[in-house]
Amino acid sequence: MPTQVAERTRSRRPVAAGRVAGLAWLSRRVAGAALTLLLASIVIFGVLHVIPGDPAAALAGPDASPATLAALRHQLGVDRPLVEQYLSWLGGAATGHLGRSYVIGGEIGTLLREGSVNTLALGVTALVIAIAASAALALLAVGASPAAAPARERWPARCLHAAVGAFEVVGIAVPPFVTGVILVELFAVVWPVLPAGGTPPGGYLAAPGISLQYLLLPAVCLAMPAAATLTRFFSEALRTEWAMPYVLTARAAGVPTHRILVRGAARNALPATVTVLGIQTGQLLGSAVLVEAIFAWPGLGQLLAQGIGARDYPVVQATLLVAVAVFIGVQLLTDAATAALDPTRRGG
Numbered sequence: 001m002p003t004q005v006a007e008r009t010r011s012r013r014p015v016a017a018g019r020v021a022g023l024a025w026l027s028r029r030v031a032g033a034a035l036t037l038l039l040a041s042i043v044i045f046g047v048l049h050v051i052p053g054d055p056a057a058a059l060a061g062p063d064a065s066p067a068t069l070a071a072l073r074h075q076l077g078v079d080r081p082l083v084e085q086y087l088s089w090l091g092g093a094a095t096g097h098l099g100r101s102y103v104i105g106g107e108i109g110t111l112l113r114e115g116s117v118n119t120l121a122l123g124v125t126a127l128v129i130a131i132a133a134s135a136a137l138a139l140l141a142v143g144a145s146p147a148a149a150p151a152r153e154r155w156p157a158r159c160l161h162a163a164v165g166a167f168e169v170v171g172i173a174v175p176p177f178v179t180g181v182i183l184v185e186l187f188a189v190v191w192p193v194l195p196a197g198g199t200p201p202g203g204y205l206a207a208p209g210i211s212l213q214y215l216l217l218p219a220v221c222l223a224m225p226a227a228a229t230l231t232r233f234f235s236e237a238l239r240t241e242w243a244m245p246y247v248l249t250a251r252a253a254g255v256p257t258h259r260i261l262v263r264g265a266a267r268n269a270l271p272a273t274v275t276v277l278g279i280q281t282g283q284l285l286g287s288a289v290l291v292e293a294i295f296a297w298p299g300l301g302q303l304l305a306q307g308i309g310a311r312d313y314p315v316v317q318a319t320l321l322v323a324v325a326v327f328i329g330v331q332l333l334t335d336a337a338t339a340a341l342d343p344t345r346r347g348g
Contacts, residue, residue: 025339029332030332033328033329033331033332037325040324040328041090041321041324042086044321044324045089045317046082048317049085049313055102055311055313056072056073076102089314089317093318093321098318099314101307101312101314102312103307103310103312104307104310108315111315112300112303112319112322115299115302115303115319116299116300116322118199118298118299119292119297119299119300122219122291122297123222123288125215125219126219126222126223126226126284127281127284129219129220129223130223130224130226130230131277134226134227134228134231134234135234137164137227137235138230138238139238139262140160140164141160141165141231141235142235142238142261142265143257143261164231167231168232171224171228172228172229172232174224175290176221176225176287176291176294177290177294179221180221180290180294180295183217183220184295188217194213194216194217195214195217196217197294197297199297199298218291218292218294222287222288225280225287226283229276230273230276230280233273234269234276237269238265238269240269241266241268246264250264271338274334274338274341275338277334278334278335279331279334289301289302289304289305292305293305300322300323303315303319304316304323307319
């Protein structure tokens with residue numbers, strides 16, 4: 001009995017050590033993410049205050065007197081030292097009190113919440129489309145490749161392989177604003193089957209079918225570059241795995257191709273693909289500005305464009321900080337998911 005207890009204790013030690021190492025790695029990642037966000041806030045604040053232009057003059061108009069401008073600068077707090085302005089803004093951002101928009105109007109927190117809901121709905125839909133399309137196309141491209149297909153199916157396999165390759169090239173090369181215009185022209189003008197823009201009038205949950213119609217065109221437009229990039233990386237990772245000895249052994253043993261792909265090659269190709277997925281998720285934020293403008297989608301991209309056009313610096317600062325925070329959070333989740341799938345990828 002004492003021998004069994006000792007063996008059980010020794011078997012638990014590596015597991016406990018692995019958990020401690022994982023928690024230490026995650027703590028370092030979280031600390032690095034927090035430091036990156038702090039540095040990003042300094043850059044955002046500094047760049048926007050270096051740009052020429054007076055927010056008080058933009059708000060008061062060209063006919064305002066110097067006394068009016070001075071009073072307005074004092075009210076907005078832009079006459080204080082930059083360090084004091086930054087610390088006040090950072091404290092407000094940490095507590096959720098971002099102030100008011102002095103050009104667009106309304107509480108900045110309310111504007112961000114409303115825009116975040118629309119951008120989140122659009123981004124999640126586009127991400128689901130990109131993941132589903134890339135997984136299906138990559139598996140089809142590798143499973144139907146001439147090397148994997150039986151001899152009697154070589155010609156259809158080559159055609160399918162070429163079609164997937166063409167989608168990768170077109171999806172990466174054509175920018176979203178061109179794709180958006182083409183989609184609107186085809187499916188809202190030539191064949192008016194989908195709305196040309198805007199959000200569901202009754203909300204997303206009131207009528208899911210109507211919401212899907214409003215989401216489909218902008219989500220497909222936003223998802224195409226990510227889907228093409230993910231398809232390329234996932235298919236290359238699958239091809240690398242397909243040349244591994246365990247695949248050759250399984251094929252020689254008569255294991256079906258789809259079972260080797262799904263249960264073996266795809267599982268081993270996931271860590272590298274998840275890393276690319278995290279990068280593409282961040283890219284969706286940048287593309288959302290153009291897509292929301294094309295489809296009149298009132299999200300964070302539209303809010304950012306309005307703030308820049310109106311020189312509404314508090315709105316621009318807050319929107320950029322939220323975008324950077326989301327991007328850093330996505331990369332942190334990506335690192336955690338990659339480390340969970342492959343612990344050997346944990347760095348220092």
